[in-house]
Amino acid sequence: MARWDPGTQERLIKAALELYAEHGYDHVTVTQIAERAGITRRSYFRYFPDKREVLFAGSEQLPVALHEAILKAETAPPLATVLAAFGSVGTRLTSRLPHAVERRAVINASAELQEREGAKHAAVTTAIRDALEQRGTEPGRARLVAQVATLVFRNAFDQWLDEDRQPDFAVCLRSAAASLCTVTNEWGEDDD
Incomplete structure (x- = not known):
């Protein structure tokens, strides 16, 4: 070669x-x-x-891309800003992942790789939090929004893989965000 x-x-x-x-x-x-x-x-x-x-080739680019997208976003509530950034960055990301299903299976079978995957998600959460704080979001709220948005992204990504990458990633992201709204609305309901 x-x-x-x-x-x-x-x-x-x-x-x-x-x-x-x-x-x-x-x-x-x-x-x-x-x-x-x-x-x-x-x-x-x-x-x-x-x-x-x-x-994990290229995974270091995701936090940077999200940070930049959040800083460049129009003025909007923090969660909406982050989800819009995930939508644009995630769509680009998923178009470049030909082995995503196989990769997930390997990671899920190894505690060591799951730990590395967790570190990757922690870096994403930190990048989001930092970008939101730079935009003026109060630190505690920025941290919570970053954590929630990362969970929404992970659920959207899993849905995209589970459905054999057929729906557009943005569709999966909207679905995961809608599920979050349903779950948070249930918190305030009475069980009577």
Whole structure:
């Protein structure tokens, strides 16, 4: 393979997902991934620092993109602002995830990967909170909105995957937000 083959990163992701599905995350080595992708172990580390990060390629871009989208948004209530940002950023994100279903299955089968996924979501929540505070939202409210919006996003993303990525992500996001409204409205109802 050429040293700078532009398809190498995608081949590594595909190879890792195949091997993780066949043998389980814990039983796969970097060497096996590299060999299946047609490169050397040493070359693997030009693309990813370890076997875990092959599943999280590009995830560091999501918090940055959300932060920027929130800061650029029109004036609106904080939750509406964040959900609109998730709508635009999420639609771009989902258009670039050809292996999302397989990736989720691998992550769900590994406590280590679930922890890494949680760290990714925490970074998203922090980026949202910081952007809202920069827009003038009171810190306690910014934190709550960030946490709630991240949960809505996660539910929308899961729905999008569960429905085989057929509905547009924005449809799933609206559905998850509507479910949130239903749940919060139930809190004030009497059980009589």
